[in-house]
Amino acid sequence: MEHVHGSYDLTLVLFSYAVAVVASYTVLDLVGRITTSEGHHRWLWTMFGALAMGLGVWSMHFVGMLAFSLDVSVAYNMFTVISSVVVVVVASFLALLVVGRSKQMTMPQLLVGALLLAAGISAMHYIGMAAMQIEIMYHYGYVMLSVIIAIIASIAALWLAFYFRKESESRLSWKKICSGFIMGAAVVGMHYTGMHAASFKVRQTLELQDGLLLDHKLLAYMISTGTLLTLGLSLFGIYISNRFSKQDSEIAQREKWYRSLFENNQDAIISIDTSYRILNFNKAAEKLTGLHGEWFHNQTIDNLFPYIVKEEQEETREMFFRALEGEIRSYSTAILHPNGTRLDLHVINVPVEIGGEVVGSYIIAKDISEEKNSKEKVQLLAFHDELTGLPNRRMLNEQLLKLIERKVERFSVMVLDIDRFKLINDSLGHTYGDIFLQEVSNRILRAIQHMSVTLARMGGDEFTVLCSQNYEADELAKLAERIIAEIAVPYRLKESDFYVSASIGIAIYPQDGQDAEQLLKHADTAMYEVKKNGKNGFQFYTGQLNAQLQQKIELESELRRAIAEQQLTVYYQPQVRTKDGCMVGIEALVRWNHPEKGMVSPSLFIPIAEETGMIYELGEWVLREACSQMKRWHNAGGPLIPVSVNLSSQQFHQASLTDTIQAVLKQTGLEPQYLELEITESMMMDENISSDILRQLTAIGIRISLDDFGTGYSSLSYLRMLPIQKLKIDRSFIRDIASNDNDKAIVATIISMAQHLNMDVIAEGIETREQLDILINHDCKEIQGYYYSRPLPADEIEETFFIPLRDRSLPNIS
Numbered sequence: 001m002e003h004v005h006g007s008y009d010l011t012l013v014l015f016s017y018a019v020a021v022v023a024s025y026t027v028l029d030l031v032g033r034i035t036t037s038e039g040h041h042r043w044l045w046t047m048f049g050a051l052a053m054g055l056g057v058w059s060m061h062f063v064g065m066l067a068f069s070l071d072v073s074v075a076y077n078m079f080t081v082i083s084s085v086v087v088v089v090v091a092s093f094l095a096l097l098v099v100g101r102s103k104q105m106t107m108p109q110l111l112v113g114a115l116l117l118a119a120g121i122s123a124m125h126y127i128g129m130a131a132m133q134i135e136i137m138y139h140y141g142y143v144m145l146s147v148i149i150a151i152i153a154s155i156a157a158l159w160l161a162f163y164f165r166k167e168s169e170s171r172l173s174w175k176k177i178c179s180g181f182i183m184g185a186a187v188v189g190m191h192y193t194g195m196h197a198a199s200f201k202v203r204q205t206l207e208l209q210d211g212l213l214l215d216h217k218l219l220a221y222m223i224s225t226g227t228l229l230t231l232g233l234s235l236f237g238i239y240i241s242n243r244f245s246k247q248d249s250e251i252a253q254r255e256k257w258y259r260s261l262f263e264n265n266q267d268a269i270i271s272i273d274t275s276y277r278i279l280n281f282n283k284a285a286e287k288l289t290g291l292h293g294e295w296f297h298n299q300t301i302d303n304l305f306p307y308i309v310k311e312e313q314e315e316t317r318e319m320f321f322r323a324l325e326g327e328i329r330s331y332s333t334a335i336l337h338p339n340g341t342r343l344d345l346h347v348i349n350v351p352v353e354i355g356g357e358v359v360g361s362y363i364i365a366k367d368i369s370e371e372k373n374s375k376e377k378v379q380l381l382a383f384h385d386e387l388t389g390l391p392n393r394r395m396l397n398e399q400l401l402k403l404i405e406r407k408v409e410r411f412s413v414m415v416l417d418i419d420r421f422k423l424i425n426d427s428l429g430h431t432y433g434d435i436f437l438q439e440v441s442n443r444i445l446r447a448i449q450h451m452s453v454t455l456a457r458m459g460g461d462e463f464t465v466l467c468s469q470n471y472e473a474d475e476l477a478k479l480a481e482r483i484i485a486e487i488a489v490p491y492r493l494k495e496s497d498f499y500v501s502a503s504i505g506i507a508i509y510p511q512d513g514q515d516a517e518q519l520l521k522h523a524d525t526a527m528y529e530v531k532k533n534g535k536n537g538f539q540f541y542t543g544q545l546n547a548q549l550q551q552k553i554e555l556e557s558e559l560r561r562a563i564a565e566q567q568l569t570v571y572y573q574p575q576v577r578t579k580d581g582c583m584v585g586i587e588a589l590v591r592w593n594h595p596e597k598g599m600v601s602p603s604l605f606i607p608i609a610e611e612t613g614m615i616y617e618l619g620e621w622v623l624r625e626a627c628s629q630m631k632r633w634h635n636a637g638g639p640l641i642p643v644s645v646n647l648s649s650q651q652f653h654q655a656s657l658t659d660t661i662q663a664v665l666k667q668t669g670l671e672p673q674y675l676e677l678e679i680t681e682s683m684m685m686d687e688n689i690s691s692d693i694l695r696q697l698t699a700i701g702i703r704i705s706l707d708d709f710g711t712g713y714s715s716l717s718y719l720r721m722l723p724i725q726k727l728k729i730d731r732s733f734i735r736d737i738a739s740n741d742n743d744k745a746i747v748a749t750i751i752s753m754a755q756h757l758n759m760d761v762i763a764e765g766i767e768t769r770e771q772l773d774i775l776i777n778h779d780c781k782e783i784q785g786y787y788y789s790r791p792l793p794a795d796e797i798e799e800t801f802f803i804p805l806r807d808r809s810l811p812n813i814s
């Protein structure tokens with residue numbers, strides 16, 4: 001029996017080194033995983049690491065053993081071999097467990113781990129040696145050295161492993177590879193030192209008992225190749241898993257971003273699947289709906305529908321459906337919050353497609369109530385009249401357009417204008433004018449209630465009633481009558497009663513106009529026709545009216561020219577004393593000598609001049625003309641009588657009236673007592689204002705006569721208060737005075753009242769001897785009418801009247 005040390009197969013030694021390096025590298029890689037993973041993953045990775053390390057070290061050791069050849073064949077005890085593997089795997093497991101416990105490795109952790117690992121490796125080595133069924137002697141110095149190397153290698157391995165745990169997980173790292181080489185060297189060093197500590201007793205005879213006899217070389221190659229393959233594969237596996245886990249973590253990251261976008265979004269977001277089940281919802285969704293988070297679980301979107309306002313439900317459902325068909329839909333809807341408020345929402349339904357197939361949709365809702373409210377307010381302001389709150393012209397136009405667009409068979413518009421509103425506004429001021437208009441609007445509303453009509457204020461005193469239903473003409477007429485009756489009830493303003501009337505024009509679609517503009521224009525035409533015929537009434541549009549209106553529009557533009565081109569002239573009508581037929585006054589009446597139409601009546605163009613404001617210029621011109629004519633007559637030795645000039649309401653309320661009159665008197669040189677102004681009762685709406693004006697006028701020294709007396713609505717009480725010198729009995733009472741006893745009685749009353757009030761009285765419109773006689777009988781002292789003379793141009797007046805009237809006694813008019 002002799003002691004041997006044996007020899008080494010260099011290739012196998014290199015192989016064993018290679019195994020050690022790959023094993024070391026694998027472990028370095030795995031430790032990184034252990035420290036970064038959590039939960040049961042961590043256990044799995046630790047186990048896997050322990051297996052890789054244990055098996056790697058073991059197979060390195062085993063190949064190293066096999067690289068060593070004794071001259072004799074050696075058998076191995078299988079159980080002991082397996083024990084050696086188990087020991088190193090368990091030790092590695094414990095070591096990794098200690099080291100990988102926390103993200104930061106402490107020195108004690110490193111030492112304990114390294115000691116465990118070194119113990120495992122050493123135990124593995126010596127147990128492995130013990131498996132050889134051969135007697136071994138140890139040199140204890142080398143054994144100690146091998147254990148120390150094992151400890152140092154373990155410390156180095158674990159430290160390196162921990163140090164490199166953060167190295168990029170998926171890429172091969174040169175530093176890690178170098179460390180693998182160093183660690184491999186340490187492990188191999190330990191092994192071969194351990195081998196060097198051993199010497200074997202070899203007997204000449206084969207000591208094969210019941211152990212395994214191995215073909216050293218083949219087995220060594222097989223094991224090392226297998227191990228390399230296994231480790232290589234596991235490295236590859238780790239590499240792949242790293243790649244995936246990197247993707248996973250990127251996906252997880254992205255998901256976190258999306259989640260944050262979803263959860264912290266200001267807009268409510270609810271996701272549903274194709275069977276309308278609610279999959280997810282965010283905090284804003286809870287807040288918006290006022291529903292608690294738990295409510296959403298196991299609900300379908302259908303359960304949300306009761307919260308949507310009734311009129312929007314159908315459309316909203318349709319939109320959901322569309323989104324699930326893959327269309328992005330944005331729309332507005334409204335819900336009822338459990339606290340009772342209505343919330344207007346803007347919603348976008350976004351389909352979610354996976355692999356080209358819609359799997360659900362996101363419902364993204366934004367509360368736009370505030371936005372909508374302010375929009376509505378703007379709309380309200382834009383489409384309503386501020387004073388009355390009624391729809392305005394713009395709104396009415398839109399409604400008309402809609403009706404026409406909808407191809408409604410028949411509808412109608414009524415244009416309503418308050419007669420004499422200008423008077424109220426001029427005489428009471430705008431504040432009262434506004435109050436009056438509000439009252440008018442209330443009254444019309446009262447008259448139209450229970451009918452499907454819309455009332456709009458078009459501006460000023462102009463209102464329009466839109467009857468969107470197919471009302472018959474007689475129904476429209478009744479409605480118009482109702483409105484007129486409501487308007488006619490006296491208005492109490494500034495402690496007095498005011499009487500106004502309304503003129504209504506009616507146009508029917510489509511017969512009276514195909515579009516909104518035409519229709520309103522024609523209703524206007526009909527309304528003006530009412531005004532022309534004495535106001536206070538209604539009139540349906542007819543084609544004939546249009547021709548008349550056309551004429552009016554023409555007249556308006558021609559009148560402007562007429563004033564500039566001096567086509568206007570003044571005619572004069574004498575006022576005669578009944579007693580002796582003497583001319584005691586003369587009324588100036590304007591005429592328009594139209595180049596084509598001939599003499600145009602003032603009752604045609606004065607209203608136009610009033611409407612357009614031309615009356616100021618026109619009125620002043622007549623005043624100047626009449627005064628200078630009268631002055632010329634005075635100068636020429638004509639009778640010293642006054643001239644009467646008619647005054648429009650607008651002129652009467654013009655602030656500069658007295659100044660204008662004074663200037664004209666001054667310019668023409670006519671003494672004030674020879675100027676008489678004819679005003680009408682309707683100008684006396686506000687007693688205070690009119691008495692102020694009248695006092696200013698009479699202060700100049702001019703006379704005031706009250707024209708058309710008896711036709712106005714005003715009370716008689718003011719007659720006593722106001723400085724009025726003369727009453728002019730209206731022609732309408734004279735016309736039938738011969739046959740109508742009522743008229744006769746009225747005329748008689750006016751005459752005696754005037755006498756009692758110490759006023760002059762004159763009757764106008766006397767055309768016959770009979771009328772004259774009746775008036776003389778009732779003690780009417782002055783008259784004016786065709787019976788004596790029509791209004792005549794100035795030169796004809798001179799010819800006819802400047803020879804004493806007595807000589808031509810009572811000319812015949814025929």
Ligand code: C2E
Nearest residue numbers: 589590601602603606622646647648765766767785786791
């Ligand atoms: P008025 O002030 O009532 O004038 C009397 C009108 O009666 C005049 O009509 C006159 O021609 C007419 N007339 C006089 N006697 C008789 C008669 O016996 N029978 C009939 N059928 N008619 C008679 P004219 O000149 O056409 O004026 C109509 C109205 O136009 C006037 O009514 C007046 O309100 C207005 N007007 C005329 N000139 C002026 C003016 O210079 N300024 C203003 N603001 N209005 C004027």
Ligand code: CA
Nearest residue numbers: 587646678707
């Ligand atoms: Ca007159």
Ligand code: CA
Nearest residue numbers: 707708728764
């Ligand atoms: Ca008159």
